[in-house]
Each structure stands twice: as structure tokens, then as C-alpha cells.
Amino acid sequence: MIYKVSYVVVGEQHPGEIVNQDLPPEVGDPVTLGGEEFEIVEIIDLAPPRGDFAYLHATCKPV
């Protein structure tokens, strides 16, 4: 499965990121976006899967 993930930061004007990754993100995971550290606080399905692609949204907060 290829996980296409939209990372968005809550409470900031951070642009967020869109990346393909091999493993799904999980709530509580640490992530580095643009050199800054964040923690994932929510994961939702952004759209139904198509073939090998899953479409996820991860909401992040600063740590």
C-alpha cells in the first residue's frame, strides 16, 4: 500500500506537506515538517482508496 498523506498543522500558518509513504501515520507519532517537530493528533481518511493508494489526512500539533 502507498499512503498519500496530507500533513496539516493546527493553530499555525504552517504550509503542511503532502508525501507518499510506505507505512501509515499513527496518532502520537512524531513528525518533522520543514525542520520543525510536531506530533500527530488525528488521522482521517481523506478519500476512499484507489488500488494501492490510500488517502489520509494527519492533523499535527507543535511539541
Next chain:
Amino acid sequence: MRIGQKEAGMSMSVTDLLRRSELFYALTPEQIEQIIDLGQEKVYNARDIIIEEGDPSDEIYIVCQGMVEVEVSQGVVPDVPGRLQVNPIVRLGRGQVFGEMGLIDRGARSATVRCAEDGTTLFVVPRQALVGLCEGNHDIGYIVMRNIAADLSFKLRHRNLQMGLAGEEV
């Protein structure tokens, strides 16, 4: 983006990486090779400008590895006549496509895209060559256009969530 131990290894070839881009979803290996034959790899360093807002749209780009940042201008910088204030709107990593709007509407670049990491590798396909392939082979053309539409939809959903969450309290 780094996600600790979940980051994948980078031992794949560019061809393998491109096959894992949504742009190529549902194409046969032979059809993917036809597109790969049209383009070439280019490597950029941090701060390099890849495309500039307002320029003609001649190419479509796929991020094989590394990261780029998309920014749009928002008026002029106060007290600095003529200098545009830029606003980063998203960063795009492995597997992502940019420059696709110009493929569809032939309009000028809607944003500036700047390399965000040294050694970022992009696969670059000339617009006219890809359009020619899609028009000459409607099976490929339909799939590529559907994949581009799905990608644009994903980016819109990302942008909507970003704008909605930016003002929320943590």
C-alpha cells in the same frame, strides 16, 4: 517530512519511484515506460527556484526524492516598493506532482516552486510531449488526466483543511 523509523529506504530506481507516483496509477508497465521515455531526471539544491509564478508552463514535474515548497505572491512587502510578499502554501515530497495545471489549461505558472532540500531529484516531462502522447493514445490520456484530477482534488482537500485548522487553538 521525516517520520522516524517509518521513513522508507531510498534504494529504489527512479523508474520504481515513478511507478509509485499517483500520476502513473492504473497504467501498464509498458505505458509507464512510454511516459518515462519522454522525460529526464534533474537534481536541485535547497533554495533553487524550479518554476516561477507567471512563467509559461512548459513542463510537468514529479518528485522522486527530496522536498519542494510551493509559494504564491500576496501583494507587495510593506515599505519595499516592487518586492512581492510570498506565502508558502504547501510542501511536496516523494511521489508528488506539480506543474500539472499548465498541462491542463496552458496558463502561466500559478505559483513559484522552490527546492527545499539539497539533492532533491525530480522527473521532468515536457508538456507538449506528454500532451501529444495523451492525444495519440486515449487509453493513456484518460488515465493520466483522471490521475491528475484526483491529485488536484487531494491538494484542494489539503488546502481546505489547512485553512480551516490554521486558526484553531492547539
